[in-house]
Amino acid sequence: MVPPPVVTGLSPNEGPHGTRITIRGENFGTKPTDLIGLRICGFDCLLSAEWKSSTKIIAISGPCKGTGDVIITTRIGGEGTCNVSFKGYFEKTIGPMKDSSVWVEEAPLFVWGRHSLSPSSYQQEDPLGLSVEGNEKKFPEDELIEHFPNSSGDISSENFSPGWFLLENHHVTSFDDLQAGMVHLRRKVDGQKEGQLSFLKANISSVIDQLDTTMILDEKFKKDARIQGPEPTLTLEKAIKESEREARKLFDDVLTRRDRAEKTRNALNVLSRxxxxxxxxxxxxxxxxxxxxxxxxxxxxxxxxxxxxxxxxxxxxxxxxxxxxxxxxxxxxxxxxxRMPISVEEQKRLIRHLVNLEAAYEPAWDAIQSHNDYLNKRVKECYTEHKHAEEATLDESKIKGSGNKFAKFNNTPQDMTGVPESVLFVEDLCEIVSQLFPNLWKLGQSYFTGELHVKIEPGRQVEFKHIVLAIMEMFCKTLRAAIIPHTLDKNYDKATFGSWAQSDTELVKPWLPACLRHVRATYAILIKLDLPNEALDIVFTFILDLRIYCMNILFKQAAEQIEQLSKQETWRIEFNGKHNGITELPIKFEQAVQEVIQIIRESVLTSEQREGSLLDNPTAHKELDNQVDALLGVFHKVLANLAAKEENEDDDSSPVVSQLIGTPANYRNNANKKTLPTWEKRLLTSLANCQYTRQVVLKNLEESFAKSGYPVPKQAFENCASKLESLEKSVLEYYLEEKSDPLVGTIEPSMYLERFDWDTNITPKDIRPYAKECINNLIHVHCEVNCISPALVDSVLPQVVQTIAEELYRLMDCVRNFSTAGIQQATADIRMLREVFQGYLTSEAKFYFDEALAAIPRLENPGDKTIVEDIIIKCKQRMRLQLLCLQPRNV
Structure with a gap:
């Protein structure tokens, strides 16, 4: 820390205005520019100060009166102190030999004619005859002037005041001494009176001679008046002037040379001085x-x-x-x-120089205007540069890719050859505003806070506010035109804010999160500048619209990605714990949604300074619900499309389920088919995917929304669950229709194969082949469903069994004549089927089996009943494997 300056000596320590003072002390700085302040008795004397060294300064005193300190201020040591004092006073006249701070016209060196001689100065002794050696302390002059206005203590002055004289010279003299001095003064005056009379007595002869001479002179003057007239001086004056003219003729050359030399000498003196x-x-x-x-x-x-x-x-x-x-x-x-670019500190320095030079214009305001003009110019240049690059890119793409009519719709980042020019423009524009606008704002703040020490014209604050708001408006509208033009008014000025090709606008969508980061970085810089809320709200509104649009675009891109999952379906079964039989489709869907949730949370929902929660905005909240609903709806459509039968798929692709009346069709058709599963298997897989999505995926997504800070769109999830539930019912109906109808359709032909009649006389020993075939067909369905999704067995098999029971009831009800053997056969068949299907009987199926048995006449003979029981026992023993296949999972 550099110590402050200290003044320890002054030479001289008193003087009038304009006195040249040598100031000595310590810590006056190391160079002239370190001296930034000098006050002598309270007056600023910096302009006249000459820095000589760190211990010496020479200055000219100002119009000060009285005693005061000499205070020096340096750049590195600050304001200093003074150990001595300087006394200033005013002088009424300034003589030719007196130093003065102003120009004094000098009198000519030679004046022809008479001139008065000033009396020589003399020192008058004290009239009281008292000694003043001990009176070193003077009475204050200011108080004397206050008590005796328009007076003086000088004995020779017309305004002499005895009181002033006594206070000035004898203010500490005792009263007795003053009385003695008065006695001395009286004796001196009396002595002077007596001296005059004695002087006349002693010099009487001289006085008489003077009187005689005076009388002689009077007679001569009267004689001259009679001879020369009443004005003798006129003749004398005329003679003197004639003499002067003759003398001048003799000395004109000498005087001319003297005047020239004098002028030269005076000019050299002026130049030197x-x-x-x-x-x-x-x-x-x-x-x-x-x-x-x-x-x-x-x-x-x-x-x-x-x-x-x-x-x-x-x-x-x-x-x-x-x-x-x-x-x-x-x-x-x-x-x-x-001249731009220029730093703010350099501009402040130049403004300070211009203010000190008393420029007629406003340098600070001109600097603000130059910053504003340069910022607008840089924005226009940036737009022009990127616009030309965009046009060149479009021309090149037309030449190279004119054959691909759909190239412009492929807007994924993987298919893009480079970053769109509008995105590069956004990055450069944010950088320009981040670099240039803070300088403009800081300069304006320095201007209005008085840091630049300039006079502020009325209305400048309003003009500066308009400049700031115009820049913010231009910045946001230009960004809107580049990346979200749909948010602009249709009548906006394209020449001012720019316009971009629609194809580029489409390509911008994948880059919106990056654009949002650039805008947020600029917004953070603007917030640190402490801009007024009116200016920040313009950028905040743009960021809010950009965040909402970015969220929508990310959801739409995720929807497009999910829509493409139908083309990625391989129908390969995955075993996932309790939910077997699903493919990768629901898992990919969940991963896609989880990914977009994470991306949106990190890039859009995360609130930065002065932004607030996006989802607190009603519009954003509504958009979130709509986009989630649409996203889930897309996957529902994907599942529905995959469950639908392809147009070119063979209607006879499902195998014939009867070995008794024909050969299965898959033996002759599957040889030439692709590896694509049959429609029935695809239906089962789609059904499993629907159930897994509804029961697991939607719950996982709800938890992910909650953990990520989203408000869970329950309505969207409920709508999706309802749609999936309806789709499950439809798929199940399709599958049952494909499986139940062929299976039931083979029962009647197989029952009456080889012209069988229920009025037969052949005692039965086993159940009929059609019954075995029903069991085998149901086992086939069970195997098919269980291989894909065991969870669907309980949903599919009861419906198939109910259809079989209904068909058996219909066939039994149509029989008109039963023989005893026919009754035995029919009863054994129906009872065996009911025993085998016991694990999958619904209430309707039980009803139909009971009605089918009721349609068969009852056996009254115990022996006939024993035959039926033996047949059932033997069939159970022979068909233990089939019974195990159809045993429910929870048994």
């Missing part, structure tokens, strides 16, 4: 070349204070030349001030 003034133009030019503008301004202000009011022509000519050089300096500084 005021060399600083006359050399200043060259000094100014030299310092301007070196860049020492502070020295130029200091010298200029010093000369202006000293010679601005002078009427001397030579001084006026020098001042005119100095003013011309200063005017050129002002033009150069103003040119540097408005």
């Amino acid at each position: 005021f060399r600083f003034l006359f050399c200043l133009p060259c000094v100014i030019e030299r310092n301007i070349k070196k860049g020492d503008y502070d020295i130029v301004i200091n010298d200029y202000m010093r000369v202006k204070n000293l010679f601005n009011k002078s009427d001397v022509p030579i001084f006026k000519m020098a001042l005119v030349e100095i003013e011309r050089r200063v005017a050129l300096l002002q033009e150069m500084l103003h040119s540097k001030l408005t």
Whole structure:
């Protein structure tokens, strides 16, 4: 820490206005520019100060009166202190031998004729005859002037005041001494009176001679008056003037040379004395070349204070030349001030120079305007550059890709050859505003807070506010035109805010999160500048719209990605714990949604400074619900499309389920088919996918929404679950229709194969083949469903069994004549089927089996009943494997 300056000595320590003072002390700085303040008795004397060293400064005192301190202020040590005092006073007159801070016209050296001689100064002794050796302490002059106005203590003065004299010279003298002094003064006066009378007595003869001489002179004057007339001096004056003319004729050349030499001497004296003034133009030019503008301004202000009011022509000519050089300096500084780019600190320095030079214009406001113009210019140049690059890219793509009519719709980042120009423009525009606008704002704040020490014109604050708002409006509208033009008014000025090709606008969508990051970075810089809320709200509104649009685009891209999952379905069964029989489709769907949730949370939903929660906005919340609903609806459509039968698929692709009446069709058709599963298996797989999505995936997604901070769109999930449930019913109906109808259709032909009749006389020993075939067909369905999804067995098999029971009831009800053997056969068949299908009987199936048995006449003979029981027992023993196949899982 550098110590403050200290003044320890002054030479002289008193004097009138304009006294040259040598100031000595410590810590006055290491160079002239360190001296930034000098006050003598409270008056600023910096302009007249000359820094000599760190311990010596020479200055000229100001118009001060009374005693005060000499305070020095340095750049590195601050304001200092003073151990001595300086006394200033005013002088009524300034003689030719007195130093003065102003120009004093000198009298001519030679004056022809008489001139009065000033009396020589003398020191008058004390009239009281008292000693004043002990009276070193003087009575204050200010109090004397206050008590005796318009008076003086000088004995020779007309305004002599005895009281002033006594206070000034004898204010500590005792009363007894003053009485003795008065006695001395009376005796002295009396002695002078007696001396006059004795003087006349002693010199009486001389006095008489003087009277005689006076009488003689009087007679001669009267005689001359009679001879020369009443005005003898006129003749004398005429003679004197004639003599003067003759004398001048003799000495004209000498006097001319003397006058020329005198003028030359005076001019050299003036040049020598005021060399600083006359050399200043060259000094100014030299310092301007070196860049020492502070020295130029200091010298200029010093000369202006000293010679601005002078009427001397030579001084006026020098001042005119100095003013011309200063005017050129002002033009150069103003040119540097408005030439961009330039740092704010450099502009402040130039503004301070122009203010010190008393420029007629407003340098600070001109600097603000230049910043504003340069920022707008850079924005236009940036737009023009990227617009030309975009046009060149479009022309090149037309030449290379004119054959691909659908190339412009392929807008995924993987298919893009580069970053769109509009995205590059957004990045560059944010960088321009982030770099240039803070300088404009800081300069404006310095201007209005008084840091630049300039006068603020009325209305400038309103104008600056309009400039800031216009820049923010231009920044946001230009960004909207580049990446979200649909949010702009249809009548917006394209020439001002730009326009971009629609194809580029489509390609921008994958880059929206990156654009949002750039805009947020700029917004953070603007917030740190402490801009007014009105300006920040413009950017906030744009960021809000961009966040909502970015969220929508990310959801739409995820929907497009999910829509493509139907083409990626391989129908390969995955075993996933309890939910067997699903493919990768639901898992990929869940991963896609989880990924978009994470991306949106990180890039859009995460609130930065002064943004707030996006989902607190009603519009954003509604958009989120709509987009989630649409996203889930897309996957529902994917599942529905995969469950639908392909148009070119063979209607006879399902195998014939009867070995008794024909050969299965898959033996002859599957040889030439692709590896694509049959439609029935695809239906089962789609059904499993629907159940897994509804029961597991939707719950997982709800938890993910909640963990990620989203408001769970329950309505969207409920709608999706309802749609999936309806789709499950439809798929199940399709599958049952495909499986149950062929299976039931083979029962009647197989029952009456080889012209069988229920009025037969052949005692039965086993159940009929059609019954075995029903069991085998149901086992086939069970196997098919269980291989794909065991969870679907309980949903599919009961419906198939119910259809079989209904068909058996219909066939039994149609029989008109039963023999005893036929009754035995029919009863054994129906009972065996009911026993085998026991694990999958619904209430309707039980009803139909009971009705089928009721349609068969009852056996009254115990022996006939025993035959039926034996047949059932033997069939159970032979068909243990089939019974195990159809045993429910929970048994």
